[in-house]
Amino acid sequence: AADALEPGSTFKPFVMAAALQERKVTPNTLIDCERGKWVSKNFTIRDTSNQGMLPASKVLRYSSNIGMAKIGLTLGAPLFHKYLHALGFGERTSVPVSESRGILRIPRDWSEVDLMSTAFGQSISVTGLQMAQGYLTLLNHGVYKPLRLIREEGSVEEPHERIFSEKTTREVMDMMRDVVEESDGTGKRARIAGVEVAGKTGTAQKADHRAGTYGNKRLASFVGFLPADKPRYLILVMVDEPSRNQFGGVVAAPVFKEIAGRALTYTGILSETKVAEAAGGSNAGPASGRQRGLKLAGLDVPYLVKTADAPQRAPVMQLPGHLAKAGSRVPDVMGKSVRNAVELFARAGVVPELKGSGSRVVRQSPPAGAAWPEDGTSVDYILWLSER
Numbered sequence: 285a286a287d288a289l290e291p292g293s294t295f296k297p298f299v300m301a302a303a304l305q306e307r308k309v310t311p312n313t314l315i316d317c318e319r320g321k322w323v324s325k326n327f328t329i330r331d332t333s334n335q336g337m338l339p340a341s342k343v344l345r346y347s348s349n350i351g352m353a354k355i356g357l358t359l360g361a362p363l364f365h366k367y368l369h370a371l372g373f374g375e376r377t378s379v380p381v382s383e384s385r386g387i388l389r390i391p392r393d394w395s396e397v398d399l400m401s402t403a404f405g406q407s408i409s410v411t412g413l414q415m416a417q418g419y420l421t422l423l424n425h426g427v428y429k430p431l432r433l434i435r436e437e438g439s440v441e442e443p444h445e446r447i448f449s450e451k452t453t454r455e456v457m458d459m460m461r462d463v464v465e466e467s468d469g470t471g472k473r474a475r476i477a478g479v480e481v482a483g484k485t486g487t488a489q490k491a492d493h494r495a496g497t498y499g500n501k502r503l504a505s506f507v508g509f510l511p512a513d514k515p516r517y518l519i520l521v522m523v524d525e526p527s528r529n530q531f532g533g534v535v536a537a538p539v540f541k542e543i544a545g546r547a548l549t550y551t552g553i554l555s556e557t558k559v560a561e562a563a564g565g566s567n568a569g570p571a572s573g574r575q576r577g578l579k580l581a582g583l584d585v586p587y588l589v590k591t592a593d594a595p596q597r598a599p600v601m602q603l604p605g606h607l608a609k610a611g612s613r614v615p616d617v618m619g620k621s622v623r624n625a626v627e628l629f630a631r632a633g634v635v636p637e638l639k640g641s642g643s644r645v646v647r648q649s650p651p652a653g654a655a656w657p658e659d660g661t662s663v664d665y666i667l668w669l670s671e672r
Contacts, residue, residue, distance in 0.1 A: 285379065285381045285382065285383040285384070285411055285412065285413050286382060286383065286384055286411070287384065287411065287412075288384040288385070288386040288387060288409040288410060288411050289409060289410070289411075289488070289490070289503055289522075289524075290405060290406050290407070290408060290409055290410075290488045290489070290490070290491070290503070291405045291408070291410050291415060291486060291488055291503075291505065292404070292405040292406070292486035292487055292488025292489075292503060292505060292532070293347045293349075293404060293405055293484060293485060293486040293487065293488070293532070294405065294415065294484050294485070294486035294505050294506070294507045294520075294532070295402075295404070295405030295408070295410070295415075295486070296343075296344055296347070296352050296403070296404060296405060296484060297344065297419075297422065297456050297459070297460060297484055298367070298368065298371060298418055298422075299352060299355060299356055299359070299364070299402075299403045299404075300340070300343070300344060300352075300355065300456055300459065301367075301422065301426075301448050301452055301453065301456045302359060302363070302364065302367040302448075303340075303355045303356075303358060303359055304340075304448075304452045304455055304456065305367075305447075305448050305449060305452045306359065306363060308355070308358040308359060309340045309355055309358065310340065311339060311340055311341035311455055311459075312339050312340070312341065313339065313340045314337050314338070314339055314340075315337070315338055315339075315340055315343060315348075315351045315354055315355070316336065316337055316354075317331060317335040317336060317337070317338050317343075317346075317348045317350045317351045318336075318350050319334050319335070319336055320332075320333060320334040320335065320350070321350075322350045322353070324353075324400070325396055325397060327397045327400070329349050329350050329353055329400065329404075330349065330350075331346070331347075331348050331349055331350055332347070332531075333346050333347075333348070335348055335351075338351060340355070341455075341458075341459055341462070342462075343355070344456075344459040344460065344462070344463055344484065345459065345462045345463050345466060345468065345469050345470070346468070346470065347463075347470045347484075347485060349404040352403040352404040353400035353401070353403050353404060354400075355403060356399050356400055356402060356403025356404075357396070357399060357400060357403075359399075359403075360399070361391040361392075361394040361398075361399055362391045364391075364394075364399065364402070364403075365388070365390070365391045365394075367447065368388055368408075369388065370428065370445065370447050371417070371418040371421055371428070371447065372414055372417045372418060372421075372428075372430075373386060373388045373408070373410055373414055373418065374386055374387070374388030375414075377411075377413045377414060377417050377430065377431045378430040378431060378432065379413055379431050379432070379433050380433060381413075383411060383413060384411050386408070386409045386410045386411055386414055387408060387409035388408060405486060405488055406488065406489065412520055412522060413431060415507065415520055416431060416518065416520050417429075417430065417431045419507055419509070419518055419520070420518060421447055421448070422448070422453050422456060422457065423453075423457070423509055423515045423518060425450045425453055426446055426447055426448030426449055426450060426452060426453045427444055427445070427446045427447070428444040428445045428446075428447055429444060430444070457482055457512065457515075458482075460482035460483055460484055460508075460509075460512075461480060461481075461482035461512040463482070463483055463484055463485065464480075464481045464482055464483050464508065464512075465480060465481065465482075465512070470485045470532075470533040471483045471484065471485045471506065471508070471533055471537050472533070472537075473533060473534065473537040473538050473541065474506060474508050474537040474538070474540045474541050474544075475541070476510070476541060476544060476545060476548070479510050479511050479548065480510070480511055480512040480513065481508055481509075481510045481511075481512060481544070482508060482509055482510070482512040482515075483506055483507055483508025483509065483537070483540065484506070484507050484508075485505070485506050485531070485532040485533040485536070485537060486503070486504070486505035486506065486507070486532045486536075487502055487503075487504055487505075487530055487531045487532045487533075488502060488503040488505070489501075489502060490502060490503055490525070501525045502525065502526065502530040503522060503523070503524055503525070504522075504523040504526050504529075504530055504531060504532040504534075504535040504536045505520070505521060505522045505523065505532045505536050506520075506521045506532050506533070506536035506537045506539070506540045507519070507520045507521075508537075508540045508544070510544055510548075517544065517547055519540050519543055519544055519547075521536040521537075521539045521540050521543070522536070523535050523536050523539070611631075611632075612655075612656070613652070613653050613654065613655060613656070614648075614650055614651070614652055614653060614654040614655070614656065614665075615628045615629070615652060616648075616652030616653070617629075617645045617648055617652070617667065618645055618646070618647070618648060618652070619644060619645065619646075620644070620645050621643055621644060621645075622638065622642075622643055622644070622645065622667075622669060625645045625648075625667055626667075629665060632656050634656075634665050635665075636648075636665040636666060636667045637664065637665065637666045637667070638666075638667055638669060639666060639667070639668050639669065640668050640669040640670055641669060641670075641671075642669040642670040642671040643669070643671060644669065644670060644671065645667050645668070645669060646668055646669065646670040647667075647668035648665075648666070648667050648668070649664070649665070649666045650663065650665070
């Protein structure tokens with residue numbers, strides 16, 4: 285929320301959507317990607333792959349800066365700016381935190397170089413929250429949908445502006461699916477067996493403000509959603525200044541996979557069979573026929589246990605905290621981790637208020653052993669946190 289950075293290639297889907305919406309391109313429009321190097325107006329643009337003529341539908345798959353720069357030029361600064369402003373860039377989101385506005389300059393301040401570089405995520409500064417809000421609009425069938433920080437679902441949504449047509453958003457989402465699911469996509473390390481994933485990689489140069497140029501440091505990122513056809517989860521990963529490898533597809537995409545794997549396991553979207561296969565390294569492929577497994581770290585499958593009386597059986601799924609049966613009294617969570625404590629309360633359908641900072645609970649109200657409230661009774665459940 286506080287840091288505004290140049291996003292890099294994770295910004296490209298918004299530009300593609302604007303061009304499709306304005307009919308500047310279609311998915312089949314051929315674009316010359318200049319074999320990876322294009323000199324225009326004394327400004328050199330390079331790609332990480334050596335591509336020639338590509339249909340617009342593959343520009344995102346190969347993350348071509350050259351292809352996106354040419355698409356940006358077809359839009360022009362006023363039209364380009366209109367779409368970025370409508371998506372919420374340059375403005376704070378509705379999330380109640382201290383937040384940067386980012387940097388979105390007015391159209392008359394854009395040079396042709398700015399127009400081209402903004403098309404591949406440079407010359408503009410955005411926050412992670414703004415990026416999430418932009419993607420939420422894409423996933424909401426093109427209708428602007430502000431971010432909300434919620435404790436309970438079910439509130440009535442007010443109607444908002446339509447920015448993209450459903451056809452446009454579906455075309456862009458299909459392109460993002462290819463980024464992950466096609467063998468030559470830059471985001472293939474984000475794949476998850478049994479669930480189709482869509483996303484976009486990003487590797488942005490970071491400006492060296494002292495030198496007044498771009499330096500050697502990078503922001504590696506990946507934005508993805510799943511399931512690809514009917515998204516339930518949107519996950520944005522940013523790795524600031526990675527040291528061993530700088531590419532978002534190598535550094536950030538596996539982080540997305542880890543987080544998504546935990547979410548899918550926790551909520552039961554992946555069946556017990558699929559989770560067992562993933563944990564045990566079974567050779568059985570998912571329904572799509574792909575022969576790959578979800579290699580989760582130990583904590584990624586926290587509810588898998590082996591029964592002592594039947595070790596030969598496959599692991600069985602224990603219910604996660606929010607689905608397991610609650611005890612008859614308020615649990616004692618003193619000294620427990622925040623995650624463990626919240627899960628224990630969630631079993632009874634209670635979301636406690638967290639106060640202080642830290643990873644351990646040092647005080648709770650009501651005290652352990654108190655009865656859960658009867659229906660219709662309002663009780664404040666508070667956990668105080670500390671590092672002690």
